[in-house]
Amino acid sequence: MSSNYIAPKNIEELCMVLKDKDDRTHIIAGGTDLIINLRKKGIIDYKIIDISKFQRFKTIDFQEDRIIIGSCVTMIELENNEEIKKYIPALTSAAYSLGSTQIRNKATIGGNLVNASQSGDTIPVLFAYDADVRIMNSSNEYRYEKASDFVSGIGQTSLRDDEIITSIIIKKSDSISAFSKIGSRKTVTISKINCCGKFDMGEEDRINNAIIYLGAVGVKPVRSDLIENELIGFKLGQGLNDGMKKVIQLQIENAIPNRNSKHYKKVATIGLIEDMLSQVRGDLRI
């Protein structure tokens, strides 16, 4: 094995290399961000732990009450998985809208989370579903953390040097959900703003309960209680009324009061929420 690159074959080997991991060592899952970033920063002297073929991290396990998604599951695998579409439609949609076909074939859910980009597309979905992140350290010990706690800032997580994400755990529910994003181009574009909505539906297509996370309007996705409250009791067949539009704008104003981009985002978010709701309507055939 080359000294600057190791692809551990089992947990023991993985633990061993994690023990020696320093800040020059990078874990590669898909690699679609890492390789670019190393080159952009002109970093030549580095070591790689390659987990892209680590089978244990590549499975999606549907248990009775929860879904365990391996950290190395790719966007294309999420996008094409019928069960994911059934239980976490927003994740299907987020995976589908991330990057290009070539990128979705390699990019992983674990990578997207650890990168903790402000505009990461799967992150608001994981927040909305209150996902748990399962983290392993070099002693083969595990800890669990809420995704929303795990991500602490732009490019920042609670992951320690000798730790690795093994999987993401999402509780099964009857909730319906959707994801939408706005970039500067229709596809293959970084989100200027994105959004995940998760809903419990009641009678007559009314929303009983709503969880809304908005991405790229803060260091990490922000829960949007104003919009949530407004949507409770909302009949999906309707369009957004003026009151709701005002609330959406207020939500953005609160999130980024001092940013120049707020003027655009206040208006655009109305379209974003509308897109997200229309996806739900489509799924529910309303």
Added chain:
Amino acid sequence: MIIKLMVNDKMVERDVDPTKRLLDFLREDLNLTGTKEGCSEGECGACTVIVNDKAVASCCVLVGQVNGDNILTIEGLEKNGELDIIQKAFIEKGAIQCGFCTPGMIMSCKALLMKNPKPTVDEIKRSIEGNLCRCTGYTKIIEAVQQIVEERCNNE
């Protein structure tokens, strides 16, 4: 590190720095220069190759990551002197101008047709959304793939 992989149906075994990009490995070590570098960040698709039946940007993959995998590059499409149906369609339809995006573009279309023999126009567009072309406006590229689909439908 010794890397073993299938490239265009041939077993390749090389002692190579596993942190080298697949793109550089193909171009420098195997002299397969059909695969191009246009942006170095997975945005333009000129470096697209097929790894285990999936289109990937070879500038965003390390050669260590594809150890043991099956790689198909533009050089591997021609079989026994016969061009691939996509290559023929690109040529006939005038889908090629400067040609720099062409290998990646063809590989993306190849990956699409491997899993979906009769894609719709939207599916074609979607499969090359990560392949930038500055010459053609994509129209003739899309028409080339459509022509293949039409021929397939007519032959049924």
Added chain:
Amino acid sequence: MKELKYVGKSLVREDSYDKATGKTIYVGDMKRTDMLYAKLVLSEKAHADIEIDRSEAMLVEGIEAIYTHEDVPKVFYNSAEWYPGIKGIRDELILNNRARFVGDRIALVVGSSKETVEKAISKLKIIYKELKPVIGLKQARKDEVIIKENTNLAFSKSINVGNYEEALKKADYVIKDIGTTPKVHHAAIEPHVCLAEFDYQGNLVICTPCQVATQVQMHVANVLNIPLNKVRTVKAVMGGSFGGKSQPILEPIVAFAAWKLNRAVLLYMDRTDVITGTVSRNATEIAVETAVNKEGKILGRKVEVRVDGGAYNTNASNVTMALGKKLYRLYDIPNQTFEGKAYYTNTLPGGTCRGYGSPQGHAVTEVNIDNIAKKLNMDPCEFRLLNLVDEGAKDLTGAPEIGNAKIKECVKVGMEAFNWKEKRDTIKNKSADRYAYGVGMACGTHGNGYKGAYPDFTNVDMRIYADEGAIVKIGVHDLGCGTITTLKQIAAETLDINMEKIRITEADTFVTPYDSAGTQASRVTYVCGGAIKEAGKKLKAKLINAFCKLKNVPIENVETANGYIYDKNSTEEHTYGDIVTEYEKHFSESMSISLEYKSPANPASFAAFFAEVKVDKYTGLVDVIDCLAVHDIGRAINPMLVEGQIQGGAQFGLGMALYEQMKINKNGDVKSNSFSKYHIINSTSMPKVKIILIEDNEPYGPYGAKSVGEMATVAPAPAIINAINFALDTNITTFPATPEVIVNEILKKGI
């Protein structure tokens, strides 16, 4: 007219086989024994004096040389000059100790491999002593910080026809608009790259995807102070240029390295280098006011243009004047004043870019035309039809005649095919709460070469071989458009030889005949194609004459077909090759011809572009649902290639309308320095472009042909903006109309 065998046919390009199989060798794919790799170090500051400590970097194993300002000849040049007679302002050096933009060349690192070179670059210690940068036209005009000697004004000139002030007095309305166009990255998918080496004949060879081989030769010889005839520029396969590879950027410095080291050196750039360290389309601010009477006739127009020339003089004068001159060739305007000024800024220099001034000029004036129509309550097509130039129109500035102008027909045919009237009347009914729909159109014009401005001629050598094959030696450059195929069709047609039997050179300054201006200014089909037709005609006459003499046949009995020549009253057939050999034997002369062809004219090409858009009033994103391009092309030599030019040109234009701009902040940092931050239109955003060609024979063009490649990128952008403005009832004059611009306009209007 005799039926044509090759011209007018959608024939397949022969180079597409190798391109489809990955066999084509671009410069970046070339390898030479003992070849070195080189990469430029580009300034990270917009305006700064530079000191570089290279000691640590030199220690990297495999590093051959690191050059800075100290090491290179201090010969100033202007990369935009393509022959010595231009005598522009020469202010560029191959390496600088003062950086004038983010991306300016400050060092060159040469080593045994790319990894070595990149490792050494990471170990360079660069000290920037920062100076205040001048960013944007507003700051440049203030002249508070001055980049060059006395003023930031780089160029100033006006053009006057008639008397605009008098026209103003007679006007019923005067419609004013001010607009801006951005710096645009050419975005050829092949990054800039260049190889320099010595050949066995002692030439310093520059192998480069260039547009003007003689321009490269001139600058290299000048900078290195070596004779022109020792510098050999070989035009390599081009992975797209669009003007971006027209001005030599890498060539002089890589030639210097190869010359110093006496080794083959390959200089490569990555995308960020190309975006920041080459050239861009010039940004402009354009103020236009148009005087009209209530009957809808334009009485006069005044156009003031400010051009952001960037850090070096390059094409400041040329692009400004090119922009101005085009404004006199689309509408019949008896009184028009153009004032053009170009300014230095600490941003990347301006360079040739597809359309060269036309896209900027027409961008704002075509929006203004729509605004006039609106003011007059007229349909914008009808208003244009009252004012567009007619066939045989004169250019009132005294420039060459406009030729067989068919722009009115383009508009009329387009209106019909696009169902313009009905769409214009009804489309807004589709608009609802969120989406607004609109249709819009615009016209544009472009030239056919340099006649009237610069020397425009080309030399061609043509020979028929003993095996019926022919070779055409001419200094052209296929930029990826299929130029060689187009020219072959012309040669095959005139000589009556199968296309497969004809070969045409690309420029190689050691081998090919001289060409005065290279592959730019939309001159190749029109001028070089004209030269090939002329040479072919003469060579064929020579062949027929030889046949008559050899076989004693009266000329009126001679017929030819596909490389065969015969007496129509005889059953005996002769190949061209037989005659070539017999002629040489009996008359001691070859079946060849050399001629210098001067361009006889410089007519205008025209197009009208129609578009339907769907505007998302919340997100500001625009969907171009449908579009139609109608081109006055004279004659399509190869319709398939022409369509390719128009579709690609539309992609360029749609990008300019909606997405594309170099984002440069107040410090001069380029924010859009990669393809993830500089969006060009991708497949999912690109509509199918419908095309109608008006083929009505341009008198001096080969088989009636005139230009299309640059023309295709002019009208789409303003057509899209006009459609958006119609949909929203706004007056957007900012290019590109990004989602932010659109939403901002909507907010201003309160809709």
